[in-house]
Amino acid sequence: MIKYLIGKLIYGFLVILGVVHVVFFLFHALPGDPVEMMAGPQSNNRIREKIRTEMGLDQPLSMQFLHYLNDLSPLSVHRHSPEAQHKYNYTPLASWGSERVFVLKRPFLRRSFQSNRRVDEIVWENLLGTFWLTLTAMFFATITGVGLGVLSALGKGSWYDHTIISISVLGMSIPSFIVAISLAMLFGYYWSHFTGLELTGSLWVNSPLHGRQLQLKNLILPALALSVRPLALIVQLTRNSMIEVLSQDYIRTAYAKGLNRRRIILFHALRNALNPVTTAVSGWLASLMAGAFFVEYVFSWKGIGLKTIQAVNQLDFPVIMGATLSIAAIFVMVNFLMDLIYAWLDPKVRGRLQ
Numbered sequence: 516m517i518k519y520l521i522g523k524l525i526y527g528f529l530v531i532l533g534v535v536h537v538v539f540f541l542f543h544a545l546p547g548d549p550v551e552m553m554a555g556p557q558s559n560n561r562i563r564e565k566i567r568t569e570m571g572l573d574q575p576l577s578m579q580f581l582h583y584l585n586d587l588s589p590l591s592v593h594r595h596s597p598e599a600q601h602k603y604n605y606t607p608l609a610s611w612g613s614e615r616v617f618v619l620k621r622p623f624l625r626r627s628f629q630s631n632r633r634v635d636e637i638v639w640e641n642l643l644g645t646f647w648l649t650l651t652a653m654f655f656a657t658i659t660g661v662g663l664g665v666l667s668a669l670g671k672g673s674w675y676d677h678t679i680i681s682i683s684v685l686g687m688s689i690p691s692f693i694v695a696i697s698l699a700m701l702f703g704y705y706w707s708h709f710t711g712l713e714l715t716g717s718l719w720v721n722s723p724l725h726g727r728q729l730q731l732k733n734l735i736l737p738a739l740a741l742s743v744r745p746l747a748l749i750v751q752l753t754r755n756s757m758i759e760v761l762s763q764d765y766i767r768t769a770y771a772k773g774l775n776r777r778r779i780i781l782f783h784a785l786r787n788a789l790n791p792v793t794t795a796v797s798g799w800l801a802s803l804m805a806g807a808f809f810v811e812y813v814f815s816w817k818g819i820g821l822k823t824i825q826a827v828n829q830l831d832f833p834v835i836m837g838a839t840l841s842i843a844a845i846f847v848m849v850n851f852l853m854d855l856i857y858a859w860l861d862p863k864v865r866g867r868l869q
Contacts, residue, residue, distance in 0.1 A: 523854060527847035534843040538836050539583055543576065586623040587840075593618055624837035629829055634837035638819060642841060644718055645811065645818035649803045651734055652741035657796055660746045664753025664792075665785065671758060679750060686747030692809040695740035699813055703736055712736055715815035737814045741807055745799040752795055756788040793856055804842050 567573050571582050585591045586603075593599050595607070595616040605618035624634035667679040703714035716733030760766065761784055769779045808820030815821065819838050826834035 523851050527851055530847050531840070531843055534840060535584065535587065538839050539580055542832050542836055543579075586625065589619060589622060591618060591620065592616070624840070625833040627826075627834050628831045629826075629834075634833045637822065637834055638837045638841050641817060641819045641822040644816060645804060645807050645820055647718060648734065648737055648741065648807055648811070648816060648818060651738040652803060652807075653745065653796065653799065655738060656742040656746035656749055656799075657792075659742075660749025661753050661785075661789070661792065664750045665757055665780070667750065667754040668757035668761065669780070680754070683747040683750040686743045687751075689743065691740060691744060691806055692813060694743045695737070695810045695813040698736045698740050703814075717815070717817040719817075733814075733816075737807075737810050737816050740813075741803060741810050744806075745795075745803065748795055748799070749792055752791050753788065756791050757784060760784045760788045793853060796853070802846075804845055 564573075571579055574582070585593070590608075591605075592611055592615055593603060593605065594614055595610075599605075603618070603620045603623055605616075605620035607616045607618055609617040611617050622635065624638070626633055627637060630637075663679050663683075667676045670676045699714050702710045703712050707713060712732060712735060716730060718730065718734060720728050720730045720733075766779060766784055769783055770776075774783075804819075807816075807818060808824060810816070811818045811820035812824050819841065823835060823838040826832075826838070
């Protein structure tokens with residue numbers, strides 16, 4: 516089991532390292548001068564050269580990449596100075612020569628070109644909105660999808676089986692941003708006086724009278740829009756898997772022993788049928804973090820997706836890079852956790868790891 520976990524961690528590290536390579540060199544391939552963006556049109560050459568030196572843009576590309584890796588790494592080597600201490604907020608572990616120090620710090624994702632704020636603070640500030648949106652959408656999709664899939668499998672060939680399949684195929688065919696626009700216009704605009712929902716909104720709203728308030732109703736439409744495609748997929752997977760499991764010999768044996776039908780379905784059939792569903796949920800949960808970008812844009816939902824789109828429009832490259840790396844790290848962690856859950860659900864997999 517430990518060997519399996521170590522292998523997964525190494526694989527996740529290599530994925531993150533590959534994303535770092537792609538994002539870094541993509542950043543340098545894009546048009547635009549970051550020094551011009553940070554200094555402004557009224558700056559002189561002396562200020563621009565100073566910014567270029569501080570950012571390390573006057574060095575070869577290979578050295579810039581090594582400095583970027585050094586900034587990202589929690590364990591890194593830096594020049595020991597009050598400026599570096601303030602910039603990285605590190606904890607010294609050991610000296611490296613007379614001026615260098617080996618430190619422990621949180622990954623430094625540079626600073627925004629527009630606001631000059633730390634990118635990690637910007638990412639964390641907006642990541643929670645995307646996290647709750649994604650978690651709500653995935654929870655609704657999983658619970659509803661598994662329930663409809665089991666219902667469809669138990670009524671194979673019936674009218675509601677055909678209805679559920681038809682709706683799920685339609686849900687898989689429609690892009691999330693089309694669903695988001697439709698829900699926003701219908702329930703947040705035309706029928707808002709019936710639903711009480713708004714066209715746009717975020718999880719937290721700042722009121723001049725009552726301060727910062729939690730608005731859970733603003734979560735309904737974005738979560739529904741984001742959950743349509745994974746819900747449709749989970750319905751199909753659950754139905755097909757349940758039909759296959761219900762035809763197995765051990766299910767017929769359980770019926771022959773006189774076990775309760777509900778117990779057979781819930782504790783014998785459904786648990787084994789959830790293996791492919793678990794795999795799909797692991798992929799979709801991480802993918803929804805990226806898929807939420809356009810849904811957040813439609814509903815003006817304060818999250819990492821909306822912030823990234825705004826950064827693209829403003830050519831704020833450090834924010835784009837930080838958001839991309841954060842989503843990649845979440846993708847790796849979610850898949851790692853889902854591999855463990857899959858091993859727990861499937862006795863065959865668990866047996867191979869022991």
